[in-house]
Amino acid sequence: MNTSPPVPDPPDLSRGFLSRLAQLVGPENLRTDPADCWAYGYDNSRLHALPQAVVFATDADQIAGLVRLCAEAGVALVARGRGTGTTGATVPDRGGIVLSFERMQRIIRIAPEDRLAVVEPGVINEQLQDAIGALGFFWPPDPTSAASCTIGGNLAYNSAGPRAVKYGTPRENTLGLVAVDGRGERLRTGVLTTKGVVGYDLTRLIIGSEGTLALITEATLKLTPRPETKQTLRAAYADIHAAAAAVSAIMAQPIVPCALELMDAAAIDMVQRYAGLDLPHGVGALLMIEVDGPLACIDQASRAVSAAARNNGLLELRRAESREEVAALWKTRKALSPALRHIAPKKINEDVVVPVSQMGALIEGLEQLSRERGVRIVNFGHAGNGNIHVNLLTDPDDAEAFAQATACLDAVFQLVLELGGTLSGEHGVGIAKRDFVARELDAATLTLMADLKRQFDPKGILNPGKGFPQNSLP
Structure with missing residues (x-):
């Protein structure tokens, strides 16, 4: 939660500035009426600030000119995709201009022979997957919001999703970028090949920087051939420690699952209340596992992962044999988000990461914090990466309850760092986590980043x- 002192009101944009802005971008790409700008001042974090103007990006030349104009006038410029982020990174809390990339949605080129696609930042993740899927490929990053989030947003946050456990994040699946820096200069980073060591790796530096270093206008993405088949497993355990031990064992053997998702006891209890689920009695943790690969090898791979998942705490291990059974096994996980929205629609949702070996200690520590602070905490997430979504069920409209949750969140972050973890895996920092960053990064590192x-x-x-x-x- 943001505890910084309030930011002073931004200066009014002069009539001369607005006139030059309209001439630069065209009236059809500019909004200045507060009623039109209002919707562009929020993201999925519940934070909101009204921008003084909204510009719709159309091409790199327009963006470069806009940056130069804003730099000359000292006007803040905040890039925005579709507003699915959860940390306030696209909220213009210092006023200025929101630059929306929603109109830059061309898939410029798909080259199957080179396993790459060149896209504009406003392309929706799901639209890209459909286009390249028809050619037998996929782009591994698959956030939950894939149907509405943009490729530019995925790159800005380094957002990944479940498949990252096997296939990596946007940083591992992007070959190069075209971007405009804060001077209005166009940069071309990276290569068209999977090998290349000329110069510094500016591609990986810009990815995950939340629009603070440069504005991405084009991305060359590395494509992966779609696997022939996959198998789905669900493993139920007596407690979180048995599940965590299974995750460690799975990740220590040669077959890497393409998804390895965890639900703790609180998450399972919540789902059981709102959906009739076929789970064994006494289940305290659940793993959803998917294995993909060649058809000729899939049974052997599934058996290897199943063997690693077995330990003394295992209550049940089920494998889906049909599409209907796959849907039935995933029903538990898919029922969780609606249940959470029903109970606490304004919950605090964090995405911390710890080493896989420390996941059991993390969940145990979170359960203890829940008891001590009187805040209900529900945990689920991408277990193969140690990336856990920690949900503090609270109501920000209840001042006392929200104060308790805020203090609890502080303790959650401290626990994560003590376990050798990091404060964000894929949601970014934005406004919501910026005051905690100095706990993770030392002064020398922060100075270099400045x-x-x-x-x-x-x-x-x-x-x-x-x-x-x-x-x-600055």
Whole structure:
């Protein structure tokens, strides 16, 4: 939660600035009426700030000119996809201009022979998957919001989803970028090949930087051939420690699952209340496992993962034999989000990560915090990466309950760092986590990052105040 002092009101945009802005981008790509701008001041974090103007990006030349104009006038410029982020990274809390990329949605080129696709940042993840799926490929990042989130947003946050356990995040699946830095200069980073070591790796630096270093105008993505088949398993355990031990064993053997999802006892209890589920008595943790690969090898791979999943705490291990059974096994996981929305629609949702070996200790520590602080905590997530979504069920409209939850969240972050973890796996930092970043990064590292920010964005106009403590970056 954001505990920084309030940001002062931004200066009004001058009539001369607005006139030059309209001339640069065209009236059809500019909104200045507060009623039109209102919807572009939020994301999925519940945070909101009204932008002073909204510009719809159309091409790199327009964006470069816009950046130069904003740098000259000292006006903040905040990039936005479809607003599915959860940390306030696209919320213009310092006023200025929101630059929406929703109109830059061309798939420029698909090259199956080189296993790559070139896209604009406004392309929806699911639309890309459909287009390349018809050619036998997929792009591994698959966030839950794939039907509505953009490729540019995926890159800005390094958002991955369940398949990251086997196939990696956007950083591992992007070959290069075209971007505009804070001086209005166009940059081309990366290569068209899977090998290349000329120069610094600016591609990976820009990915995950939440629009604070440069604005991505084009991305060259690395495609992966679709596997011939997959098998789905569900493993039920007596407690979280048995499930965590199984995750460690699965990740220590040669066959890497393409999905390895965890639900703790609180999550299972919540789902059981709202959906009739076929689960064994006394289940305290659940793993959803998918294995993919060649048809000739899938049974052997599934057996290897099943063997690793077996331990003394295993209550049941089921394998789906049909599409209907796959749907039945996933029913538990898919019922969780509606149940959470029903009970606590304004919950705090964090995505911390710990080493896989520390996952049991994390869940146990979270259960203890829940008891001590009187805050209900529900945990699920991408177990193969140690990436756990920690949900604090609270109501921000109840001041006392929200204060308890905020104090509990502080303790959650402290626990994660003590276990050798990190404060965010794929949701980013934005506003919501920026005041905690100095606990994870030391002063020397923060200073170097501030220097990098100044090199990319000398006037500090690109998404100012996001991602880092307020006094550490311009």
